[in-house]
Amino acid sequence: EAGVTQFPSHSVIEKGQTVTLRxxxxxxxxxxxxxxxxxxxxxxxxxxFVKESKQDESGMPNNxxxxxxxxxxxxxxxxxxAELEDSGVYFCASSQQGYGYTFGSGTRLxxx
Amino acid sequence: xxxxxxxxxxVNVAEGNPLTVKCTYSVSGNPYLFWYxxxxxxxxxxxxxxxxxxxxxxxxxxxxxxxxKSQTSFHxxxxxxxxxxxxLYFCAARGGAAGNKLTFGGGTRVLVKP
Numbered sequence: 001e002a003g004v005t006q007f008p009s010h011s012v013i014e015k016g017q018t019v020t021l022r023x024x025x026x027x028x029x030x031x032x033x034x035x036x037x038x039x040x041x042x043x044x045x046x047x048x049f050v051k052e053s054k055q056d057e058s059g060m061p062n063n064x065x066x067x068x069x070x071x072x073x074x075x076x077x078x079x080x081x082a083e084l085e086d087s088g089v090y091f092c093a094s095s096q097q098g099y100g101y102t103f104g105s106g107t108r109l110x111x112x
Numbered sequence: 113x114x115x116x117x118x119x120x121x122x123v124n125v126a127e128g129n130p131l132t133v134k135c136t137y138s139v140s141g142n143p144y145l146f147w148y149x150x151x152x153x154x155x156x157x158x159x160x161x162x163x164x165x166x167x168x169x170x171x172x173x174x175x176x177x178x179x180x181k182s183q184t185s186f187h188x189x190x191x192x193x194x195x196x197x198x199x200l201y202f203c204a205a206r207g208g209a210a211g212n213k214l215t216f217g218g219g220t221r222v223l224v225k226p
Contacts, residue, residue, distance in 0.1 A: 033213065043202060043216040056213060091156060105155035
């Protein structure tokens with residue numbers, strides 16, 4: 001089966017611009033998670049979708065971040081406007097049973 | 113609050129020697145514990161998990177980990193390290209009030225020298 005796909009793999013944008021990250025989970029996985037690792041620190045939870053609904057968005061840092069999951073399939077994470085501290089690696093993961101997570105390769109975001 | 117600690121930022125080991133990467137956790141209730149590895153320019157790859165049962169868990173690439181409830185630890189081990197094991201290793205926990213989301217440690221970089 002295809003794994004979790006994220007794109008772009010890298011994005012360099014200027015402060016104040018908008019960036020949209022996309023995640024395609026494993027087909028049939030109801031659970032989709034976003035995480036990010038900023039500046040070599042620990043990987044932190046951002047939010048969790050169950051199908052198209054946001055189950056937990058307690059990790060979203062502020063209202064500049066907007067996540068959607070269209071029809072319970074792929075998900076997008078938009079950062080608008082981007083700030084320097086948003087630089088990092090954004091990971092997406094999906095699961096079906098809830099305790100087995102498959103991660104994507106991540107999107108490395110650099111805000112300059 | 114839930115937390116996972118990896119006390120070593122980097123572990124250096126000679127090829128063929130035993131490798132240990134330490135992890136301790138603070139999770140209420142019965143935790144689910146995971147180890148992931150990230151190779152350069154790659155995503156997080158699953159190594160092994162502890163859910164319940166035998167405290168010694170065997171995973172991919174010859175790695176194993178031992179769940180120790182009294183010490184709240186879940187150290188990753190490999191009897192004989194390879195140069196190709198050089199990577200970034202993350203310990204993660206799920207459970208308690210955190211629900212389905214994973215709490216990660218800060219990561220440990222492993223460097224295996226030939």
